[in-house]
Each structure stands twice: as structure tokens, then as C-alpha cells.
Amino acid sequence: MYGLAAIQQANGWAMAAAGACIVLSGLAVLSFLISMLPRVTSLIEKDPKPEKPLPVAKPQATKQTPETLPEDLDAVAGIYQSLTEEMGDVFSLVDLHRKTKEMKLPHPHLSINRFREAGILVPKGDGKFSWQPSSE
Structure with a gap:
């Protein structure tokens, strides 16, 4: 017996579906664990005191740069x-x-x-x- 009949006889369709479900559930669990890594590492590591950000110097507009541009x-x-x-x-x-x-x-x-x-x-x-x- 060969082909699709052999797959049907040996329950190949059920095994293929079960294998796909196992792989997808494994990937879902793995992605969940990877997404939880930052939270786990933040519990283990001590957070240093956040430093105040340095003030950023804003460029000053010259007389020639108006708020809105003319139509011309x-x-x-x-x-x-x-x-x-x-x-x-x-x-x-x-x-x-x-x-x-x-x-x-x-x-x-x-x-x-x-x-x-x-x-x-x-x-x-x-x-x-x-x-x-x-x-x-």
C-alpha cells in the first residue's frame, strides 16, 4: 500500500496534526518566556538611582526664521x-x-x-x- 491510503491507514493525518500542535504550543511558550525575561532580570538586578537628564540646549531661531513661512x-x-x-x-x-x-x-x-x-x-x-x- 502506497500514497494517501498508507497515510490514512497508519493514522498519519492525526500524527501530523498533533506534531503541528506540539510545535506551535512550544513556540508560544518560548515566546512567552522570552517576553518575561526583562521582568525577571529587573527583579534580580538593582536599579540605580535615575539621574536627572542634562538640559538640552535648544537652537535659537534667528531673525530670519519665522514661526510660519510666507506663501511666496x-x-x-x-x-x-x-x-x-x-x-x-x-x-x-x-x-x-x-x-x-x-x-x-x-x-x-x-x-x-x-x-x-x-x-x-x-x-x-x-x-x-x-x-x-x-x-x-
Whole structure:
């Protein structure tokens, strides 16, 4: 006798189901024990006195970084250009984004994307960008 009939004759379906149940219950018990490890170790270890966190110096916004940005794209670009003056003529978008986060400017991704679409922010290669010279 071969095939499915042999499996049926030897109670193979019941053994397969029992094996799957044993494995799943073992995994459930193991995951429960692993999730309890932090609680068990916290009972064994002594907690040191929590130290007061050091005060974090907040970056101060300059006169050129307002609470809300104006609607005019050129005015917003002027604010962003003042942030990049100390970075030099060519800078990376990662540095510009970090600087805008420090100054808590709203929606830096959207503003940077609008600058790129308008041609105000020009790629210079190797992930570097610069501002388009104003045509005044």
C-alpha cells in the first residue's frame, strides 16, 4: 500500500496534526518566556538611582526664521539660503534638512522639493546642491 491510503491507514493525518500542535504550543511558550525575561532580570538586578537628564540646549531661531513661512517661494528661498550661508556655496540636502529641523522650520521636505521643481535649488553632482543665482 502506497500514497494517501498508507497515510490514512497508519493514522498519519492525526500524527501530523498533533506534531503541528506540539510545535506551535512550544513556540508560544518560548515566546512567552522570552517576553518575561526583562521582568525577571529587573527583579534580580538593582536599579540605580535615575539621574536627572542634562538640559538640552535648544537652537535659537534667528531673525530670519519665522514661526510660519510666507506663501511666496522666493521669500522662503531667502530664509533657506540664510541657513546655508555657513555651509558654503555647495552643500548636501542632508545638511540643509538637518539645519531646517534644528531651526524647526515647518515642512522642510516640501519646501526643498518646491525649490528643486522651480529651479531655485540646482544639483551640482555627487549629491551636492547650490542655489540658483538671483537674476536681479
